[in-house]
Amino acid sequence: MNASSFSRPGRCARCQRPVARCLCSLIPSLQATCPLLILQHHSEARHALNTGRLAYLGVQGAQLWVGEQFEDLEARLAQAQRPVLLFPGPQAQVARALAPQQRPDLIVVPDGTWRKARLILHRNPILQRLPHWVLPQGDVSRYRLRKAPDPQAVSTLEAIVRLMQLMEPERDFSALLRPFEHLIEEQIQAMGLDTYERNYPTSR
Template sequence: MLNPPTKRSLCPQCRRPVTACICQWVTSIANVPAVLILQHPLEVNNAKGSARLLHLCLQMASLVEGEQFEEQQLQSLLHAGNQLPVLLYPSTTQNDADDLRYEAPEFVLQGQVPCNLRLVILDATWRKSRKMLYLNPLLQQLPRFSLQDMPASHYRIRKAHAPDQLSTLEAVCYALMQLEQDEGKYLPLLRAFDGFVGQQMGFRPLQINP
């Protein structure tokens, strides 16, 4: 008789199997704009995802799982502390996104006080993030902050459609650098991300060339 499978022990902090714990890469950063991570359900148990590490590292960050949110709940999440929510997302208009009900205003950094901002990130694949945007009209109406001319991603463990297509962690780091006008502050977190990526690469089966 076969023994029933046993559940693997999980780390209580990063929620990963103890053998794949990522807590060694946690680097505490006192971010000034708050960060709200809206995580698609398909990303929750994705070992390659970077959102959990990001959430553990940023002192002012919230992570909420879901695809379509109840309007009152989303309003509370976006406007907690009377901060201005800003969506980190590529620029789109109704001309090239006719499935969206609203055309988002462009976020203008000049004159903004970083501590009064809440950076909102959709942790999902490109396709799923578009669906989250479609299902939540409140997100469509947020000022849109788009990253431009980004360096190549270090995210070697997931397939990207372009060299500068970034992980959630990288995108948030570069956005916070711009919002706070401080590049050096987030370099330790990017170095921690390199360690995380290296760890995940180590779990891949060894490729033997013929």
């Protein structure tokens, strides 16, 4: 299923937000050395933040596939010589800066809750054969509306930004986070600051 399958009346066809709250002016268009393939579980496609789609829109040439089992995945992986999967695993390597000729030529990122991301791996066994990468420890997630059991857990968009920053340390990919931060602030305002601070007392 392609990335445009969830367009709805009254919403921006690109960012899929209500037209009055369109995010497109905040979404950059950045080039990246490593091509990006986001495999988004279909349950994530209608999520209010949908950070996988924000990454897809902000990175030139990125692909966003929505579903659970992807028939074209094997053919897409066959086009790459050094694909990697950004997901934990027993043999996962910590991502680090590499010389240009050693960098992956495809980064595959499952997008969904941990349970749904594991389901994508289960339904697409070819992913298990890819080298697994994990991010080094970094700052706490900016996703202040989520109570994650692991303080190092980050959204899909944040993970992609951190990985790209590692791959190309001379670049600045922080502009990709602008629509994400705007959405968080919008939701905090909608719930009211008192409610936010009561439910997320350690978020600030």
